[in-house]
Amino acid sequence: MPMEGSILLDHGAGGKASAELVGGLFAKHLGNEVLGQMDDAAVLPRPTGRLAVSTDSFVVDPIFFPGGDIGSLAVHGTVNDVAMRGATPLYLTVGFVLEEGLAIADLERVVASMAAAAKEAGVKVVAGDTKVVGRGQADKLFINTTGIGVIPEGLTLGAAQAKPGDAVLVSGTVGDHGVTIMASREGLGLDAPIASDSAPLNHLAAGLIKACPGLRTLRDPTRGGLATALNEIAALSGISIELDEAAIPIDPAVGGVCELLGLDPLYLANEGKLICIVDSEQAPAALNAMRADAHGKGAAIIGRCGGERAGRVWINTSVGGRRILDMLSGEPLPRIC
């Protein structure tokens, strides 16, 4: 039976109404034997390896959009960050900040979506918290997720591991999430078949790790997009990166809407794509491993790492030019995730 009505300040006060919300809604969708401990902190078995830990707050506007919602996004975003270090994501914590007056039906839709996303990714929600603020003190709801995963013995992936000569790949089209949110928010009523790419990438990452002993870096290009993530890798690894613009996969509908809105897809957030940097000899194996996964069908080799001009990202444009591809600067897209 779905809960009716709206969120009241009572629901965050730690008393009976809070307990009803936890029991009637959160436990119903997210419940498991750990969350059921209902204690100050969850107790989890001793992990079998090093931990990867990541945290993200989600404030996306609108909260429901083509391809997902703030709930699935909050699971995917954190699962993916943990998976980018080579870890198997195991546990999530979830913290809600709710605005008084939020429809409980909307909250339940978000929580059910989190549950489905967590199931697909294979992670358990082990701890949660809910706060309620007055009308106008938050916008509908914000979600923080923190993820914990375990890294297999001997594996070292990171943004500082790329080497000159390595190949640069991306797992599919870029810009889909960012442009979908912008178009939804502006109420453009576009007919264009665009949707967020929000998806869990941990299974794709596991496939890559298995296929490529020469894997150096996995990174999901979220806020700031492909361009910003590659700049971060170039800076942390002390290398340069050269991209071939024509090789970067861009969905034609996304490209069209970007032109209309004056946006560059290389700077738009992705929520279901990863950058893979790998020993160039293993680039074909990496490409095959990605394409074998449902979330990597559009994978492509898009460039290579160099040893000179460390920290720079260059792009060979489709019209035969060459320019620096800098980090995102100005023109923010607020509340994109």
Added chain:
Amino acid sequence: MPMEGSILLDHGAGGKASAELVGGLFAKHLGNEVLGQMDDAAVLPRPTGRLAVSTDSFVVDPIFFPGGDIGSLAVHGTVNDVAMRGATPLYLTVGFVLEEGLAIADLERVVASMAAAAKEAGVKVVAGDTKVVGRGQADKLFINTTGIGVIPEGLTLGAAQAKPGDAVLVSGTVGDHGVTIMASREGLGLDAPIASDSAPLNHLAAGLIKACPGLRTLRDPTRGGLATALNEIAALSGISIELDEAAIPIDPAVGGVCELLGLDPLYLANEGKLICIVDSEQAPAALNAMRADAHGKGAAIIGRCGGERAGRVWINTSVGGRRILDMLSGEPLPRIC
């Protein structure tokens, strides 16, 4: 050199302004070798035992109050939740949601306060995230902290472990935090010397664990106060609890302000107190262990656990009566933590 100006939407967009905020402010105060990895997720050594994990979002209003601020509170609250399971808190993640226009000087004051609180508690901030929302879409700033600790072999503390015959103790005066926030918010301009009790309780908890092999339950009575936390313990342990009202420590100034505002200190949030349930033979040892700690000087034995009417909490009043002490219901105190 403190950063000047106000938070802009740019500071949350994942590009250059975000990088400046992270480098210039967060790293300056919270930096360590793990946070310095600047990767999607932090990598941490394999833990030496079971994990305790807790998450909390902090939305307290006002953000600065006598005895603390939202930053120290966000560290203490989560450190304490982890410590209540008997764990040594090791790591924190921090997620900020900032309102456009927040003074950067205020943010820096909060972050510096978090750093000092983390240092006192002995925990490292290993991962962080910052989002910025537009003016009027949040109220100044919200902070989520998630804590990870390690539980020593063989130790099982929890709200379900209390047994009939056990003694119930509290580590000091109750209601201080809640009444301070209410008084600050209402701008009462009270002369009363009241202040939040916000403090890290992990060292106090460690002392209790060492002193009392018969320790069953530690719980910090935050939202909902002492009364609600004891009801939760009674329900989860399947016991009853009987309190002696006269034995419950209440600061006279806090008691006075509570009367003025019509508040019951037993239902007000505490942020630096714990409930301890222990084999009654070890109650004196527990009392000594608490009083030996700077944050437990006002500890007292306040009641005992019984086997009948499981789930009920009774209080023997100072005037010789006996009544049921229920969970908090209605009359919420929003944004108390």
